[in-house]
Amino acid sequence: MDKRIIRILYVTTFLVQIASVFSVAQDSLHVEDQIAVLGNPSSDSITLRWAPLNFETWQKGNNLGYIIKRYTIIRDSSVILPAELQILNRVPIQPKALDDWESLVKKDKYAAIAAQAIYGDRFDVNLSESDIMTIVNKSKEQEQRYSFALFCADMSATTAIASGLWYTDRSIKKNEKYLYRVELFNESDSIRGSVFIGSNDSYQLPKPKELKADFKFPLVSIQWEKDVFGYYTAYRIERSTDGSSFETVSDNPLVTLSPGKTDQGRYEYASDSISIIGAEYHYRVRGISPFGELGPPSEVVKGKSTKSLSAVPFITEGEVLNNGVVRLIWELSEEENSSIKGFALERADKAKDEYNVVSKELLPATNRTFEYVETNQINYYRIRTFVLNGDEHVSPPYLLQLIDSIAPLTPVDLQIKVDEFGNVQLNWKENSEPDIFGYRVYRSNFSDEELVMLTGSPISTTSFADKVNVNALQESVFYSIAAVDRNQNESIISSRVKLVLPDKIKPQPPVFLPVKGSESGVSLRWLPSGSADVVRYDVYRKTSRSDNWIRLKIVETTTDSVFQYMDSHSESGEANAYTVVAVDDAGLESEPAAPVRGIKIDNALRPAITWKDYTINKEEKTLTLHWVYQAEEVTEFRIYRSVDSGVLSLYRTIEATTNYFTDKIFSAKQYNYAVLPVFKNGAKAKMSELIKVNY
Known part of the structure; x- marks a missing residue:
């Protein structure tokens, strides 16, 4: 069910402010409430109303019942740490048994609907009995049960109590404020809702505001400002003929379902039918709260209902007959004749000029045409309708001209x-x-492209505002102007004026080709940007020792299909990152090209390791080799071995932090070992001398 129909308030802002110091309140805010709770304070009690926020929770509440926990948070304006917990009902609150509803149903129509929703085998809403509607009804039945049950509880306090959605706490103290928590009984999922309230809290139902009424026989349309704070779930419209004795216009309260977050949803709407034209009626509105309380009445609006036109007449046809006689024809439903005194035809030289009456007498209400002699070339006409209730309605202007086939001159001096x-x-x-x-304004994207008219109808001023997309790839647009006279003769279109657009589009980045490193340096090659307005490329480098990009070179654009740059100043053996940025003629820079890495090759051999000694453990049959090496940036040592006259080959790889190696050996064998350091930057070292061990 929509939360706007339930109209239940959540825990107040004050609770949020103090929640950080109370574990119970803090916990209640961390769990998403599935039961909305509202409190109504009085001098000696606090009444709670709650509503599950979905069908499943409502059904569980009916089956399991609800437990009310009360936490005393504040006493004598002081915060209580920890909050004092009291369970108010040891027996879960549930809907009354089916037999107990019988007496309520006879007195309360809402109780009858709620009982049917809770206990009925089938819940009918009297829709069409077609197959498709039967399927829809079955799929919606649960939601209808839930929605109607909560709606009836909102409309009737007796029904709310019988539905197990009401509790009154009479054990309160005036100097205390409480956090009430409504929970499903014996529910492990902690389905609950909370409200923070004290008996001294201000509670006053507001008057409905901004009441307005529009009297148009036979209906009165009423509107007032929507209650966005959830005080009311329904309204009662009251009417009076003397301004003092009011009675409701309907036995059923008014519930509106308009959305609350739109301009149209700002107001509630109602209508009433009246039977006497000219009689004065008084209206006011009163809200009904979820506790069944009737709020104070709004201000009274009054008015008299008079019959008015349901449509405005308009001229449909005008023509010039022989000898300058003008004939005008207008339309208005014949059903409006009984409301009309008559018509008057008015004329002006311009649409917004002052109009003069050309019909000497008031034209009969049955007239829909008029003829008279006119000598002016340009004429604006309108029909004024005089209504019996005193209203006057004027038709939109209608232009009628004498024949004119000469086009105006082409506009000039377009800036x-x-x-x-x-x-x-x-x-x-x-x-x-x-x-x-x-004037008409035209635009094209290219000088040889067909012009597109920007003005749906001719504009009367000599200026025009347009909006173009400066974030597109287009560099210019073209404009032209044409003049139009009152007979819709159009001049020759002016010559196109080119408008160069500001450059707001970054150029496309270049694309790197494979990087080559040599002893001379790092060779960078890239494909040019796809943007035509690029004027140069900026080459950047970042070393492994810094996070900053340093510009190395500015390469001017040419007609070459591939651009290149040799970085000969980098340190040998050091891996550097490179990127290129394209710059256009407006100074806009592209995104950097995807960075590449390059190394200036260092072919100088590093020294070999120095053997220290070796030891043999005969019991374990192992051989341990020891060496010394001082060079930096070694990543690992590669151990090469051969046995007897075998070929020396890679045997093991060990970490650079280790300067010894232990191997398993067998008797009557000759073992030959060599060690090769491996460097981080790819530099090479000499292979160590061969050490031979006989065992």
């Missing part, structure tokens, strides 16, 4: 400016013809 955000401003010189109706 265009654009800012960095793509806001374009066009200005041009005003045409001198007296019958100019307006």
